[in-house]
Every structure is written in structure tokens, then in C-alpha cells.
Amino acid sequence: MIPATLVITVTAFIGLKWAALQFWLISRIKIEATTDAGDDEAEDPLLSDENNETTARLKEIYTAIYEGAESFLRAEYKVCLLFCSVFTVIIFVLVGWGAGWDMVKGALTAVSFLLGALTSMASGYLGMKVAVYSNVRTTISAAKPGWRDCFNTAFRAGAVMGFSLCGLGILVLYLTMLSYKLYFPQANWLALTECLTGFGLGGSVIAMFGRVGGGIYTKAADVGADLVGKVVHGIPEDDPRNPATIADNVGDNVGDVAGMGSDLFGSFAESTCAALVIGSSIGVASGWDAMVFPVLVSGVGIIVCLFASFIATDIWPVKKEAQVEMALKVQLIATTLLMIPAVYFTARWYLPSEFEIKSTVGSDTLTLHPWQAFLCVTMGAVGGLIIGLVTEYYTSHSYSPVREVANACKTGAATNMIYGIALGYKSAIIPVLVLAMVVYGSFSLCDMYGVSLAAIGFLANLATGLTIDVYGPVCDNAGGIAEMAELDPSVREKTDALDAAGNTTAAIGKGFAIGSAALVSLALFGAFVTRIRHSSNDALFEHGVNMLEPLTFAFGIIGGMIPFAFAAMTMKSVGLAAMEMVQEVQRQFDENPQLLDDNPSERPDYDACIAISTNASLKEMVPPGAMVIFTPLLTGIFFGVNAISGLLVGALIASIQLAISMSNSGGAWDNAKKYIEKQPTDSELGGKGSDIHKAAVVGDTVGDPFKDTSGPALNIVMKLMAVLSLVFADTFYAIHGGGGVFNLK
């Protein structure tokens, strides 16, 4: 059998190589007309000599967006690095102290943390670079006849991000493991994996700042740009005369791409760490290769995603608009289905035919077989797909829920809001039932190890998921660039169609992300409980987490409040920054009315709007992030481990509902608006510009922070709280035997 180390490193390298290949394919599209261009470029009317002005304008816009995104990420990562360096010291000291002044353990955990954080930042930065690089090239491809080129360009941009992130993540994580192995030669894999959890925490912390910071940036600009249409009539969102337009496009890259990249990297890191720490006993009994089974699944996932990606780009290439959505959907479903046999054989080959796991609660030892592990991963993968398809049902305007919301716009913005919020709440029903079944099934099969494997299963198709997730904002931005460069409206129509399909499939991707977040959090919580139980020699948590412990229940309701407080803070930040943005735009138009001319001689001051978004997001991303990080930390230190366990249960239960409902309400409002825009102006829904459309725009604007700031960040809230508790478990136990500073019973 090929050693696991070889498989993992090779698959990771293949992922990175594949990403490089995709990038090279994109780079062949030139922005400028060149004489040595290939056939495609020579035919391109956009790049002929007559269009020199357009080319110049494209380059100008591209440069403005690139510089804006670059400078924002620099500023954001500066804050992140500052935070991380302080937190690295905290980890070093507290973890080292908690482990009985074992400062090596503190140091290794702190190093993992830093590596996780740096890899996460690298992923985000890379994603932004690729996205900005590809947006303008997608615009150029869209200006050519046919759908295949432009679809493939955007899709490849996604693939660069998807495969490089997966490859990089696996590589850094695995190399860290290998080097820690040198320090733990006595197969003390539990200690090794415990040190490794810092990696998950690092990924998560940056994910939190990236999602929130990027989310505030992009939605402040987006909401601001939308509202300008209300304040100054007749200026659409991406009109070059709209001063917020560059900020809006920068936002798509730093929020929807970089933020999301960090987010999904965090999910990957945490789920892998959770599975490794819970399964470390397998390694002790059956060797290294069996223990790293979760990493193997991710590695194999890269190969499966790679083969599946030919379906969209080559086997059934997109030839017309109607095929776009189907191509993306087929891609996701095919990857998931192909994963099933791949996981089966990985489990059969690398897991011993019989292995043991100690149960989290009670004193049973479970004897497991590879097929059980395989079933857990499969339940996750299939569960993710079902949740994704339900999400699509609730957010695509091909189905009745979104059409009902569109109809509700007839009686104004208020009924639109009522219907949209109700839709979001209702859309949580089936996903929650699916999650409950996956939890019950995987837990019953393999205890907490099963839950962590199910979480890995949710993320097995990560490369494909990310490809599709990045594809959306790239198309969106390509459309924005087309409008700003005043290209033919047909270009914008094409990118809009590509974007609409991306919105729908991004909804499916969100299903995977939410499901995995819920299971990862539960698995991390289980690992936390196990660790405290072992430390206390079964004095604590022997009978599990008792919700009728007063402290546990009290913190249970506090935990339930955290996601609401978090959503409130992030939404309000968006609202605040958007209002500032509108005032700035208003000021520019007041001081310089000729900016509004049909062919203005001057460009508005884009940089002022970029500065507003940047400052708002840097200022506003810290408090919610700090709340999520310090609540479990301080709870554990002052109130002890019973309080923490309640806090995690409450946060987990409330986050799941709120994350699903906010994401779906937002998606539904967006697509209800798009549905109305597609109707002719003499239809019942009135089409673009009607009062009904205006009511729909209100919903879309409210939905922006719902679906792109608060909703997806709630996934991180639950995971981050859980992984943080796990990293500091020993520290919490060291204070009054888990009673905390106040030593409450």
C-alpha cells in the first residue's frame, strides 16, 4: 500500500499544480490587443484598434479595483497580525501554564496557531489576487460571442482558488504534523493532535476577521451604492458616475472572495483538527496511517474534484444561458457522488479492519470497522447535498418560495420583509432535520469520531464548492466592470446570467458550509468534554453534559444569546457604514453637480468611498470578533468548565437556526428582486423601475448584510467558540479543577 504521507503530499501538490494550470489558462486572455495573440483574441472586436479607449478604461478600472483590494487587505491583515501576535503570547502562556508549565506544549500550540492564521491570510490574499485578475478577463471573454469562454474563465478563476486553498491547507497542516512528530517520538499522538488544534483556532480567528471585516466592507459599499439610487435618482449601482462603485467592486473581492476563502479554510482546518484529536487513539493502536485518515479523505477529495471539474469545462461545456446553472449543479452533485466510492476505498485501505474508540460519555469502548467510518463520511456528504438542494429551493427564483416573496412586493416593502423573514425561518426546518439525522446517525455509529468524520464529509468536495463560490463574485464583478467601462449592455446581461446561476449554486455551497460548521462544533465540543474528563479522572463529565446543572443551563441561555448579539453588531456596522457612504456620495454631488451629467468630464472621488468602507470595516470588525473570542475564554477562566459546556450548547443551537435563516432570507430577497427585474414592464410585477421593483430593492438591501455579513459569519461563531474552548481546555481545568476563578460548583 502507498504510505499515507506520500498520498497526502502528492495529492496536495497535484492540487497546487492544477491551480497553477488553471491560472495559466486565464492568463492567456490579454487585456490589451496584441499582434501575437492567438486566434480568439484576434477576432475580438473589443480589443481591436478602434477600441483603444475601452481598453484603457478597462485597465484603469482593473488597476483601481486591484489597488483598493490590495491596500484594504494589507490594512486588514495588519490588524489581524497585531491581534494574532498578542494572542500567540496568550496561548503560549495560558496553554503552557494549563499543561503544568509544559512550555513546549504551549509553544507548539502557539506555533500551530500562527501557522493556521498565516495560511488563512495567504488563502484570502491569493483568492483576492486571482479574483481581481480574472474579473476583467471574464468581462473580456463575455464580450466575445458564445458562452463557453466566459463561463470557463470565471469557473477557472474559482478553480485556482479552490484547488490552491485545499492543496495549501493540507500541505501546511500535514507538514506541521510531521515536524511535531519529531518531538513526540513515543507515539503520544494525543498530545501531538492537541497541539495541532491551535492550527484550527488560527484559521478560525482569521476567518472571523476576514468574514466580518470583508463582509462589512463589501456590504457597506454595496448597500451604500444601492441607496444612492434612492437618494440620487437614476444612478444605478455600477454606474461610473456613482462614487461608491469602485468600493463596491473592491468589496466583492475582499469580502465575497478573500473573506470566504479564509472562512472555508477555517472550516477545513477545524474539522481536520477535530477528527485528528478525537481519533488520536486510533493512531496509537493502529499506526500513523490509520490516524491520518481524515487528512487522506481531504487529499482524495482534491483528486475527485479535479476529475469532476472536466465535466463543466470539457465534457459538457456550457453552450447557452440555460445550461449555466445546470453545469454548476451537475458539478457539485457529481463530485459528491464520486466521493462516495473514493471514501469507501480509502477507508478500506487505510483504516484497520477493526479499531477501538472510547465513548465520550460512560465507560464503553466501541469496536469500529472501516464501513462505519465510511458511512459517517457519506452521511455528511449526502446530508450536505440535501441541505444544499433545499437551500436552492428556498433561494432560487425558479421555485415558488422566492416567487411568493416577489409577489409580496406588490403590496409594498413591508410585506416583502415579512415574507422574506418568514421564508428564512421556514427554510431552516429541513436542514435542521437533516442535521439532526446526521448527528444521530454518525454519533450512534462511531460516537464523536463519527460526528467529526461527518463534518469532514460535508467538506469533502471543498475544492469544487470553493470553485463555485468564487465563480459567483467573479461574474458579479465582471458585470460591474462591463458597466463601468460602458461596454455594450449585452456583456452585462451575459455576466448577470452567469452571476444569477452562481447565486443559486453558491446557496448550495452554503448548505455544505453550515452543515459542516454545526458538526465540527459538536465534534470539538465532544473533544473538549473528553479532554476535561480525562484531566479530572472522570470526576467531571463522566455522565456527559448535564443541562440541569444551574450554571450549565444559565450559560446555555447566554450562549444562545451570543449569535443574536453578534448578528446585531455586524448588521448595525453595515448599516452605519452604508449611511456614511450615502452622505459622502450626497456631499460629492452637492459640491460638484456636473458629476451627474450624462457624459461627465470628471470622475467622482472613488477613493473617499473606499476610505469609508476601509475605516468602517477595520473599526467595526474588532468588537464582534473580540466578543466571540473572549466570551468563551473569560467564561472558562471565571466560571469554569460547566459554564463553558452550557455556553457551547446554547451558541450551537441558536447559531444553526440563525445562520441558515439569515443566509436564506438574504438570498431569497436578492433573487426576488432579480425575478422582478426579468419581468416585462407591462406584466403584473411591473419589471425594473416599478414601485414593485422598488419594494424588492428594499428587501435586497436588507438581505445584503443578512446573507454576506452576519449569516455566514455565524458559522464561524459556533466553530470558533468550540475550538477555542478545546485549545484552552487544560487551562480551564487548571483553575480550581475546572471551577473557574469564582469556583462555582
Added chain:
Amino acid sequence: MIPATLVITVTAFIGLKWAALQFWLISRIKIEATTDAGDDEAEDPLLSDENNETTARLKEIYTAIYEGAESFLRAEYKVCLLFCSVFTVIIFVLVGWGAGWDMVKGALTAVSFLLGALTSMASGYLGMKVAVYSNVRTTISAAKPGWRDCFNTAFRAGAVMGFSLCGLGILVLYLTMLSYKLYFPQANWLALTECLTGFGLGGSVIAMFGRVGGGIYTKAADVGADLVGKVVHGIPEDDPRNPATIADNVGDNVGDVAGMGSDLFGSFAESTCAALVIGSSIGVASGWDAMVFPVLVSGVGIIVCLFASFIATDIWPVKKEAQVEMALKVQLIATTLLMIPAVYFTARWYLPSEFEIKSTVGSDTLTLHPWQAFLCVTMGAVGGLIIGLVTEYYTSHSYSPVREVANACKTGAATNMIYGIALGYKSAIIPVLVLAMVVYGSFSLCDMYGVSLAAIGFLANLATGLTIDVYGPVCDNAGGIAEMAELDPSVREKTDALDAAGNTTAAIGKGFAIGSAALVSLALFGAFVTRIRHSSNDALFEHGVNMLEPLTFAFGIIGGMIPFAFAAMTMKSVGLAAMEMVQEVQRQFDENPQLLDDNPSERPDYDACIAISTNASLKEMVPPGAMVIFTPLLTGIFFGVNAISGLLVGALIASIQLAISMSNSGGAWDNAKKYIEKQPTDSELGGKGSDIHKAAVVGDTVGDPFKDTSGPALNIVMKLMAVLSLVFADTFYAIHGGGGVFNLK
């Protein structure tokens, strides 16, 4: 010492007598001018001979509202009775079977259930009658100079409801207890109180239907009437030309008064039942009087509220507008403070100096003293007051949060929505912390008995709370009547000011209601666990409720989903009915354009709108109610007691957050709109009719179902699920020893 039975019956009678006296005082205000009227009436210009037409119009409106409300309640109670008769049989059979074919137990539980349901309906009906009777009289009083008369009329209307409901509730509950005592002569108080829990369930089931049915009715009409202003410009909500106006006013009486009355009766019944069943062991050891301590507290509460009510009506009567809010607030605070010594002496006199309670988890027996019970009740009362004051801070336009929401209207409806939702989420923070402290404090002091006593404490000032809760809709309706009868605008302004103060203090009342609901649910949950534990001889739940049991956790997230699904269903029902309403109004105006004339010769078809609200609410109230009732029932039957315990934990955690945030978002939007209306038209906020005001109206409309349909009904969701589980505990245990039909471990 006076026997407890005497104290309880006498205080209940005093409550009823006092209510009768208040009613008599209201009835002295005549609608028609009479020659034998007192001084006040003789001076009243409204009732002079010149105003015969106005008098006739007032009577006409009064009759229309009365008939609408009466016929709706009849129809609603018919559905309720049908449901209850079926459910009585279910209880009789299932509870009897669960108790080992002890059909007497089944019968007694079924009878308690019916009595609870009937008392709840009687409370709602009574409230509606009093409110309708008093609305028009408040209008008449408001037409007179001075504030005292009209304030007192509305306040007395509230007092009729408050004191009669408390008196009736205590009386029926206590007489049921006394008659059951005849059947349980061997001091088998546990069995007696278990049978009595049916009373709480009955109260809750009707509360659910009353709140949801009434809530849909009133908000469909209200939202519909509001939206007419958008569809047909220039017609305010209460304009007599608005066909939805009578339905709107009927709705205030059946939803905000009758629905709320049933709701609070349910809270009272459940919290008392919870405390009695948990404290039944005290009765066995220390006698009947000690056991009925919770009922005594409620009885003493009536007397305290009675004395405190003189403050508002006589000691510091309201003389000007600015004093209205303060009068109501002082009333609530004074009652709460006066309750503290009253409870202290009740505890000292009626509880033995030392008594024992078995702990819910583990095998400890706690030795308690009266001061601990007193502290628990006090924590509840003070906690309720703090939550109430925080609620006021977040919903009154005297403070910055609502003003921020009003400012957000400047950039349109979207930012108003974002700010309002964020406000609601944020407003849950302090209440949840207070609740957590009360839970921890009372639980640590007296285990679950303490939690149930704290719940009683939250409701100790129920008579005053209800007085103020009813006061609001009475003033609101009085204003509606003034507008419909085309009285001088000053009358409407006066009732509006009274109503605004009522809105704020109603928010305080909601704080008590939510806090009590959370604690009652926890106490009922504790009682459920104890009962299963005893039935299983400690085989189940000996170590509490373990959230790491796969089934428990899986149902935990399902439980967390229930309140969201419930909110979705009820909100959508309101939206649907409101849209029907708007279409009906549009139809009337289309077919009969002269209805819109300034002095129309014809009245619109009010009855058509009433029919829409009635049909919508009867049709739509059943599915959400049935979901809440049958989810725990079927979960228990099919999946067993571990599943139920998870379900209850999840539902409780999610309901608390959602109930607080929905109620407060709604209240804030309403008052932000009122704040903008109070500004002059040349101010920054533009005043009534400006675009900013229109944006605020959108928020208010969305807030209507938030604060008056879904939000408050969520209190009932958590309590109902918990009390139902308790009533059927034996039944669930009887199926595979608590494993359910599927016998999952």
C-alpha cells in the same frame, strides 16, 4: 394563623369584587346625554343636544366593534372547544393508560384540562367585553378637559381585567385543588398536583389559540389598514372611509386584549402548577398550607396590587400629559417593591422554618428555610422589573436606541429594517444575563422549586401588569373611535398620548411575561425530568439531562428550530391575510369610487374586511398551534424521553432570544414612527407624511406581526411544550420504558 384556604379564597373574592367596583365606576360614564347625569356629564359639550349626530355615530361604531368582536370570539372559541374536546379524550386515554390504566387519574387530568381551558376562554371573553365597553367611554372622557378622567377610565378598564382574571384564576384553580383533595385523602399530594397540571395545559392551549388567532386577526386588519394608505393615498388607518378600520378596531379587542388575557392566565396557571407539583413533597411533610404557598403568593399579590392601584388613580392622579407614563411606571415599580415585604411575611408565616426538597439531579436532599423561598420569589420580581426597564430603554423613543432607528429612516426603509432588527437582537443581551442570574441564583438556593418560585415572583404583580397591558389597547381603540366618529382632532391627540405611554409600559409588562415564561418552562422541564426519574427508579435522568446523548442533541437542534418555524408560520399568515385585505379594499374602491369622497354618502363594506380577518385567523391559527402541541407529543411517543428533553432544551433556548428580540424590534419600529410623527415637518426628520415617515411606516408594519403576533406567542410556545411533556410524562415512560415506539437508546 389564618388558614391558607381562607386567605386564598378571600383574596380571590376581594379581587373579583374590586374588579366589579371598577366596572361600576366605568359604567357611570354615559354614551348618551342624560338629564340625570352628574356634574361631569352635564358639562360635556360632546353630549349636549347639538351633538346628537356624534352620539349616534359613537353608538353605531361601538355596536359595530362589539358585534365584530363578539362574533369572532364565538367563532374562535367554537374551534377551541372542538379542539379541546378531542384533546380531552386524548388526555383521558393516554394519561390513564400511562398511569397503568388508572382511569381516575386520566379523568381528573382531563377535567383539570377542561377547567383550565374554560377559565382561559372566560378570561379572554371577559377582557374583550370590558375593553369594548370601556373604549368608547374613554373616548368620551377624552373629549372632556383634563387628563385625569380619561386616564382613569382606561386604567380602570385594565383593572377590571387584571383583578377579575387573577381572582377567577386563583379561585378556579384552588377550588379544583380542594375538590381533588377529597379524592386523595391520604395526602398523596404528588398525584393530586400531577392531575392538576392539566389545568396549566388547558390554560396554555387556549392561550396559544387566543394569542395566535387574535394576533393574526388584529395584525391582518392593522397591516391591511396601514397598507391601504400606500395603495390608496391619503386614507389614514382609522379614517371612516377605510373599509378595514372596523376590523382593525375589533382586532385590538380580540387580539391585544382577549388574546393577551388568555396568555397571561396561562402563565399564571402554569407557573402555579409547576410550583405545586415540584413542591408537593413539602405538603406531605409540612401540611397543606405550606404546599399552597405559591397560590398564597398570588393571592397576596392581588391585595398588594389593589393597594398600589390607588397611587395612579387617587394618590398622585394624572394631571397632564407628561405624567401619564410616569404614573404607569410608578405603579409597576411600587407594586414590585411592595410585594417584597408581603412575600417575606407570607413565607415566614406559612412555610415551616425548615423543610426538605429532593434535588432534581443526584441524590441530595436540600434543607430549606423560608428566607430562601422568599429570596427566590424576590429575585423573580426584581429580575422582571429590570428586564422590563431594559425593554423600555430599547423601545421607548425617549432613549437613544429608538432615536437611532428613527434616524436610520433618513436613508430609507432598508436601513430602518437593518437597525430595527439589530436593535431587537441586541436588546436580548441584558434580559438574558438577568435571566441567567435568576436561574442560577434560584436554582442554587432551592433547586427546581426555587426556579418555579422565581417564575411566580415574575408574575406576582400580575394584576397590575394586566391592568397596564389592557390600558394600552383601550386607549388605542378610543383614539380609533374618535377618528371614526370624526371628533375634534384634540381628542385623538389625547388618546394617542395615553396610548404612547401605554406602549412603553406594555413593553415593561412584556419583560415580566417573557422572564416568567422562561423560568416556568425550565421548572416544568425539571418537573418532567423528576417524574421520569422516579418512574424509572433512577434508571433515567439520575445524572440529569445529558446533551451528549446523540438523540438528545439531535432533538436539541430540532427544538431550536421550532420557534423559528412557528414565527415563520404566524408571520406569513399575517402577511397573507393583510394582502387579501388590501385587495378587498382595492376592490371596494374600484367598484364604488365615491367611497373616497371627502364626505361620502355611503359607508364602505366593513363586514367584508371583518370576514377576511375572521376567516384568515381561524384557518391560520390551527397549523402553528397544532405544530407546537403535537411536536412534543409525537416526539415523546415515537422517540422517547431523551428526545423530549433535548427538544425542550432547544426550544427554550431559542424561544427566549426570539421572543425578546421580535417583541422589541416591533416596539422600537412603532415608537420610531411615532417619534418621527411628533417632529415638525421642517425638521431634519420631516414629520408626518415625509419620505422619512414613509420609511418608518414600513418598519412599523413589519413590526406589527413581530410584536403582537409571533413575538408574544413564542412565550406560549416554550411553556406549552414543557407543560405538555409533563402532563404526558407517564405516558411517554410507559412506551418501552421511555424509549418511545422506535425504542431508540
